[in-house]
Amino acid sequence: MGEGPDPTSRDGLDVAAGFSDSTSSSHLMTITPPDRVSLAGAGRRALFLMPVVAALVHPLAYLLARYEWHADLLTHFQEPALVVTLIAIASTVWRQRKLALALAVLAVWQTTPLLRYEGANPVPPDRFAADRLRVLMSNVEVDNEDPTRLAELIVRERPDIVGLVEVSEAWLAGLAEVREQFPYRIESPAGASGLALWFRQPPLATSPAERLVSGGWPVLRATFEFAGRPHELWLVHPASPLRHQRRRAGNPELDALAARVRQAGGSELVVGDLNCTDGSPHFGDFLRVSGLRDGRLGFGRQPSWPTWSPYRIAIDHAFLSPDLAVVSRRLGPDIGSDHRPLILEVAPAAGTAAAMKAVTHAPHRSS
Numbered sequence: 611m612g613e614g615p616d617p618t619s620r621d622g623l624d625v626a627a628g629f630s631d632s633t634s635s636s637h638l639m640t641i642t643p644p645d646r647v648s649l650a651g652a653g654r655r656a657l658f659l660m661p662v663v664a665a666l667v668h669p670l671a672y673l674l675a676r677y678e679w680h681a682d683l684l685t686h687f688q689e690p691a692l693v694v695t696l697i698a699i700a701s702t703v704w705r706q707r708k709l710a711l712a713l714a715v716l717a718v719w720q721t722t723p724l725l726r727y728e729g730a731n732p733v734p735p736d737r738f739a740a741d742r743l744r745v746l747m748s749n750v751e752v753d754n755e756d757p758t759r760l761a762e763l764i765v766r767e768r769p770d771i772v773g774l775v776e777v778s779e780a781w782l783a784g785l786a787e788v789r790e791q792f793p794y795r796i797e798s799p800a801g802a803s804g805l806a807l808w809f810r811q812p813p814l815a816t817s818p819a820e821r822l823v824s825g826g827w828p829v830l831r832a833t834f835e836f837a838g839r840p841h842e843l844w845l846v847h848p849a850s851p852l853r854h855q856r857r858r859a860g861n862p863e864l865d866a867l868a869a870r871v872r873q874a875g876g877s878e879l880v881v882g883d884l885n886c887t888d889g890s891p892h893f894g895d896f897l898r899v900s901g902l903r904d905g906r907l908g909f910g911r912q913p914s915w916p917t918w919s920p921y922r923i924a925i926d927h928a929f930l931s932p933d934l935a936v937v938s939r940r941l942g943p944d945i946g947s948d949h950r951p952l953i954l955e956v957a958p959a960a961g962t963a964a965a966m967k968a969v970t971h972a973p974h975r976s977s
């Protein structure tokens with residue numbers, strides 16, 4: 611007669627398989643298919659790597675910014691880049707200590723530029739000189755149809771010089787009453803590329819609107835007297851990087867301006883909407899070549915654009931030669947533009963008055 615299956619054999623289908631009526635379901639083991647395990651692991655690795663990869667975007671953009679305009683755009687967003695790096699550090703500090711340490715070095719590199727404007731004023735005004743010059747510069751925004759608030763600001767601040775960017779014929783007409791307070795004017799109303807310089811006192815010399823590079827936007831230039839010395843003033847507005855003529859490597863307008871300022875070699879003051887922040891390597895190139903100083907040093911970052919956003923970047927600037935000191939630098943109120951106005955007060959730098967006095971009273975040497 612045939613016998614039934616051996617309960618101890620591997621082919622047993624009965625209690626020999628390890629299942630009994632008394633076995634609890636809590637002892638059963640769920641086996642995840644291998645494809646699901648690998649998919650879950652890949653997902654975790656992706657979540658781990660995402661903030662690390664995102665943190666590397668900013669430094670890579672900085673390295674490529676001189677050669678690719680898209681990369682240059684990314685360099686302007688310094689604070690968000692730092693936040694991404696800090697998130698990457700938090701996601702790696704317990705699992706990859708060495709990677710977290712490398713990211714911490716990156717965070718220090720990103721933090722340093724954000725703090726450079728919080729120190730003391732590096733060039734204090736001369737305590738023996740009472741001369742003061744106030745300059746008000748504003749990108750009015752060509753589509754802004756309300757000149758009233760800017761007119762009121764000019765009347766309230768009483769600047770010696772006014773510089774207007776994106777000015778049009780309509781804007782000049784809207785500011786006609788306050789414009790009469792500045793009888794000496796250089797104007798090139800042309801909408802988005804329009805400029806105007808107004809003076810209360812007659813400048814020593816003026817130049818018509820000039821394009822420093824082919825296809826670039828114009829600049830205005832004038833020489834004026836302040837504290838017994840001639841000074842050259844530039845009002846500038848390089849084209850936006852989003853416009854077709856700027857969609858190429860480098861920043862030729864800013865490079866040309868820096869070269870012209872360096873060539874002039876005198877006392878220089880440059881104001882305007884540069885469409886560039888200190889996060890871009892082009893900004894540092896401009897300072898290095900021109901020999902000028904960022905007027906924000908000692909006065910904070912002062913982000914000016916865009917007014918409709920809670921996060922703003924600083925693209926409205928004032929740069930000075932070493933003989934000029936910043937007494938105050940601040941942003942004005944909302945005037946209906948997407949830019950905040952810039953109000954700058956300058957004085958002779960420390961030691962300038964004494965140097966001028968020494969030159970004036972130097973004994974004449976006969977040949």
